[in-house]
Amino acid sequence: MTLSTKTRRRALVGAVVAGVALTGVAVTSASADHTGRFIPKSDLPQASKYTPWTAAKPKPGLPNPMYTCIKGILPAASSSHQSFSSDGSAEAREIITITKNTKAAKKAVNKLRKAVRECDKKVSDVTGIERVGKWDKVENGLTVHAVYYAPPGSEYNFTLFGIGRDGKKVVVTTFGDMGKKKDAPLAAFSTTAKRALEKAF
Numbered sequence: 001m002t003l004s005t006k007t008r009r010r011a012l013v014g015a016v017v018a019g020v021a022l023t024g025v026a027v028t029s030a031s032a033d034h035t036g037r038f039i040p041k042s043d044l045p046q047a048s049k050y051t052p053w054t055a056a057k058p059k060p061g062l063p064n065p066m067y068t069c070i071k072g073i074l075p076a077a078s079s080s081h082q083s084f085s086s087d088g089s090a091e092a093r094e095i096i097t098i099t100k101n102t103k104a105a106k107k108a109v110n111k112l113r114k115a116v117r118e119c120d121k122k123v124s125d126v127t128g129i130e131r132v133g134k135w136d137k138v139e140n141g142l143t144v145h146a147v148y149y150a151p152p153g154s155e156y157n158f159t160l161f162g163i164g165r166d167g168k169k170v171v172v173t174t175f176g177d178m179g180k181k182k183d184a185p186l187a188a189f190s191t192t193a194k195r196a197l198e199k200a201f
Contacts, residue, residue, distance in 0.1 A: 162193025
């Protein structure tokens with residue numbers, strides 16, 4: 001049975017609340033205390049099934065709900081985020097966090113990566129986790145992981161996580177949609193995550 005766009009979006013939101021993740025836009029400061037810049041929507045995957053993208057305004061703090069896989073790691077007080085939605089079921093988000101120093105940023109990045117690698121310990125619907133790539137020469141390093149889900153009574157879906165650091169700044173980019181591994185835009189999202197880290201500061 002083919003689900004309507006509205007039904008698919010509702011299912012995806014439910015998956016996000018349960019523990020899925022997604023990613024972030026507009027080159028704008030999110031708060032007076034935050035000088036990070038978000039990527040423009042033109043830097044998101046541009047396949048016809050996703051475009052056109054709609055960008056929400058940047059906001060201080062963390063997305064609500066926060067993704068179960070990485071919940072409780074980043075400090076909301078020094079974070080800001082932006083969300084993007086498509087005409088289909090896809091959603092992207094970017095989180096920019098300024099930690100107190102480089103040591104704290106490294107610790108946060110290591111915790112985030114470990115949390116994604118072990119997402120199946122928190123979310124029972126996870127069917128697979130893979131590291132898509134690692135780039136040591138993008139600022140102070142970037143990794144991209146993919147998490148695949150099969151929620152009971154719903155469609156397969158996936159979340160892509162880009163986790164990187166630039167000095168004491170941490171950038172998390174996410175992308176989520178309905179579909180299986182073959183449907184995930186791994187190469188396009190990897191480019192998005194690189195640009196997000198490069199352009200944030």
